[in-house]
Amino acid sequence: MAYYRNGRGNFIHASRYLAKEISTISEGNLKKYGKGVLVRAKDITQARMLKHIPCPSDSMFETV
Template sequence: MDYIPNVFESYLENSVPKIRHIPLPGWFVVCYRNGRGNFIHASQYLSKVIGTIPEGNLKKYGKGVLVRAKDIIQARML
């Protein structure tokens, strides 16, 4: 039996570009309106708008709040 190798097989595998996704930022800064507000009202509003926020993913940050998105959907909403 004669065997003819396929020389283009490895070329086709290497020519397909790999898809690279840009990672989303881990934390988002949410600022209070007019520079006033409190942490409790901000956390209640954010959980109502973007859904549940896991414990530890919400932190006070100066005159705002740091929010860590739990998935890509929450990150896009923020």
């Protein structure tokens, strides 16, 4: 689960950002979910990468 910093965000930008950080995300593995994005990892490696995505203060996400 990736939560937007301001409580809402652009889903297309979010999917591009996540794809850049953890490589390709299969269609259907990203879904809007409340105030964030639900991400389904394709394997354990991608799950570990998700766990360690940096969230600096200028990032669109507060936490992943």
